[in-house]
Amino acid sequence: MDNGIQYTAQSSASSAEFRNWFMDKLFMGMSVSEYARSLATPFNLAAVAILVASAPVFIMRYTRGLASVMDATSEYPWGLLLSWGIFAGEPLFAAGFVVAAAYYLFGMKSYRPLVRLAVLGGMLGYAFAASYLLIDLGRPWRIYYPMLVNLGPSSVLFIVAWHVALYCTVQLLEFSPAILEWLGSRRLHRWAVSTTVALIIGGVILSTVHQSALGAMYLLTPGKLHPLWYSSHLPLLFFSSAVYAAMSFAILLAFVAVRYFRDKCDAKFISSTPSLTLSLGKGAALSMYVYFALKVLALAQDDRWGLLTTPYGYWYLVELLGFVAMPMVLFTAGVKSQSLKLIRFSALFALFGILLNRVNVNLIAFNWHLPGHLHRIIPPGTEIMMIMAMVTLHILVFRWILNRFPVTRELPEYEGTH
Amino acid sequence: MIKIKIKKNRSEDPGGGAAQDAAGRSARLSRRSFLSISMLAGCTALGLPARAGAAPEFEGWPKSYGMLTDFTACVGCRSCERACNEVNRMPAPEKPFDDASVFNERRWPNAKALTVVNRYENPGDPSRPVYRKIQCNHCLEPACATACPIHAYTKTPEGPVIYNEKLCFGCRYCVIGCPFNIPGYDYESALQPKIMKCILCYGRIKKGQLPGCAEACPAGALTFGKRADLLKLARKRIAEHPDKYVSHIYGEHEVGGTSWLYISGVPFEQLGFPTNLPKKPLIELTKGYLSTVPVIFTTFPAIFGLIYAATRKGDPTEPERQHKEGNNG
Numbered sequence: 001m002d003n004g005i006q007y008t009a010q011s012s013a014s015s016a017e018f019r020n021w022f023m024d025k026l027f028m029g030m031s032v033s034e035y036a037r038s039l040a041t042p043f044n045l046a047a048v049a050i051l052v053a054s055a056p057v058f059i060m061r062y063t064r065g066l067a068s069v070m071d072a073t074s075e076y077p078w079g080l081l082l083s084w085g086i087f088a089g090e091p092l093f094a095a096g097f098v099v100a101a102a103y104y105l106f107g108m109k110s111y112r113p114l115v116r117l118a119v120l121g122g123m124l125g126y127a128f129a130a131s132y133l134l135i136d137l138g139r140p141w142r143i144y145y146p147m148l149v150n151l152g153p154s155s156v157l158f159i160v161a162w163h164v165a166l167y168c169t170v171q172l173l174e175f176s177p178a179i180l181e182w183l184g185s186r187r188l189h190r191w192a193v194s195t196t197v198a199l200i201i202g203g204v205i206l207s208t209v210h211q212s213a214l215g216a217m218y219l220l221t222p223g224k225l226h227p228l229w230y231s232s233h234l235p236l237l238f239f240s241s242a243v244y245a246a247m248s249f250a251i252l253l254a255f256v257a258v259r260y261f262r263d264k265c266d267a268k269f270i271s272s273t274p275s276l277t278l279s280l281g282k283g284a285a286l287s288m289y290v291y292f293a294l295k296v297l298a299l300a301q302d303d304r305w306g307l308l309t310t311p312y313g314y315w316y317l318v319e320l321l322g323f324v325a326m327p328m329v330l331f332t333a334g335v336k337s338q339s340l341k342l343i344r345f346s347a348l349f350a351l352f353g354i355l356l357n358r359v360n361v362n363l364i365a366f367n368w369h370l371p372g373h374l375h376r377i378i379p380p381g382t383e384i385m386m387i388m389a390m391v392t393l394h395i396l397v398f399r400w401i402l403n404r405f406p407v408t409r410e411l412p413e414y415e416g417t418h
Numbered sequence: 419m420i421k422i423k424i425k426k427n428r429s430e431d432p433g434g435g436a437a438q439d440a441a442g443r444s445a446r447l448s449r450r451s452f453l454s455i456s457m458l459a460g461c462t463a464l465g466l467p468a469r470a471g472a473a474p475e476f477e478g479w480p481k482s483y484g485m486l487t488d489f490t491a492c493v494g495c496r497s498c499e500r501a502c503n504e505v506n507r508m509p510a511p512e513k514p515f516d517d518a519s520v521f522n523e524r525r526w527p528n529a530k531a532l533t534v535v536n537r538y539e540n541p542g543d544p545s546r547p548v549y550r551k552i553q554c555n556h557c558l559e560p561a562c563a564t565a566c567p568i569h570a571y572t573k574t575p576e577g578p579v580i581y582n583e584k585l586c587f588g589c590r591y592c593v594i595g596c597p598f599n600i601p602g603y604d605y606e607s608a609l610q611p612k613i614m615k616c617i618l619c620y621g622r623i624k625k626g627q628l629p630g631c632a633e634a635c636p637a638g639a640l641t642f643g644k645r646a647d648l649l650k651l652a653r654k655r656i657a658e659h660p661d662k663y664v665s666h667i668y669g670e671h672e673v674g675g676t677s678w679l680y681i682s683g684v685p686f687e688q689l690g691f692p693t694n695l696p697k698k699p700l701i702e703l704t705k706g707y708l709s710t711v712p713v714i715f716t717t718f719p720a721i722f723g724l725i726y727a728a729t730r731k732g733d734p735t736e737p738e739r740q741h742k743e744g745n746n747g
Contacts, residue, residue, distance in 0.1 A: 074603070
């Protein structure tokens, strides 16, 4: 009898303890009212406004079909949503594998403070890329079909599907030490850390294949994609541009962290950011030279020089000179003059170039010879709304994680364990 | 391994070997064995190049059916559209099938109409416009089937390319891949969207009936039959009336050949046909890439494992050094 009472008291005490611990983790040590007050900022207001305004669009998409929110047809099955969410987004999210490979595999130990942030950027990006797919797929509840129901191994998209799924898992595992530290689970943490190198190598493989496969998808469309953009080198071009996109994204992630999350960064992170930005800028410049050379090589190999003097040729030159060569030169100048500002600007510039390239391949240069082409690829407002909502959600989730998990700081009790 | 490969290659080579003199053969062998050695690293173990070399080129199912459209005979009555609508139990169209005003716009097959007829100007004789019936061409090696990550498309031995909506998750990569922009997706359905396209009345031809459009055509513009016979017929018509036809059977070679063939009095380019397509099936363009994927999986762990081992060695003072770097930055 006595024992029973004691046991109940004890369990209620520990459940209250758990509740306190849980709320503490969730509200970052603030009380509920303090936390609620801290949320009333102009940024949050704008975010809520965008999400509320876009809610009806999402409801329409799932109750009245894709036609209610997109202008998709037999000639233009994919719109800006996929261009933005998958084709332009995923090169950026290669940041996880590029930085992790530099630190874990190539022995560039100075990258240590940045690894987790880059892996978080990659992991979250891939999760969101999958979410864009859940909007765009006709029957999103069948998203696992290529994995479990029926296999179509002759398809490049089959490769993409498998690699995104596996890479999402690998990135979650790569990031798991941070989650486990947040939760304070030492034993699982030790186990998670021990698998790191194998995971990183797996991640490099999956990401290499996946990034190149996005380009390889368009190998199937020689009659539809403009010959200046169509090349047998598409897989290589998509992969090599993902490398500099990843470095540019990592530069900007580090900048956002030290600028807007300074109280969540430890001294090591803040003090190493300038040198890492410089180092990443160097890498990005170098990989842009490689990419630029490959682009010219593709042009030469298919002997497309004559097309450069057509309207699409001018547009091609805008992309190649204005959005590849230009940021490439700026990166170089930034590294030479050790200007962090210029390097960060070049990184943003380079990412616009990535977006432009992918939109060109997906939309502007695709089915370019059809009558009324340029009028038919203008995305409707509803599609833009969905993109804005997804970007807002992406930022909110990123902020939520960065505020809580030990990403840009090392917990003293875990120092030197990973 | 190398020896086996040489032997295999020789036996595949028709007329090679015996017909050649000894010197020529040995030169051939040494080149082959060199190739084999260079490919041994990751590829031969997986049998990839060997398979690519061994697989005979697919030239379509023998005795498969097809259709021949003769644009010089088509009068634009749209009987084929009506028949297609009826046999496939499609919803009634916005404008009736005898309304010629539809020719003022450029229409395209979609989830509501699996075939449409468009009108094109005839530069040779402006009083007689050309009517073009558009529908799935039933490629011998369909790009839609190549594109589908769930294998929802099948090229049947009878000829039609059919689709299984029970498997489809709606990515529409088949629409991207199709060189003719044919598969129509039912974008207006929220719960059961699916691809809608001509299936050459697969059910009807299995029963020995004609496809709906061919049965309905009053002008003799559509001929259903064995593809091989249709090619002979098309050649005969072109040969007998060289002044009436352009000398090209569209679909004979485009993207490896299609089951649906066309002959015309005006160049196909003027009728909106893509004339920039390769002669080989589109799957040939992705095969090379797909075969490198397993190679990456076999070689990367070794390469990166080695790099890891190499950079890790001799670095016992790592934490201290890293501290210094951090302070310097």
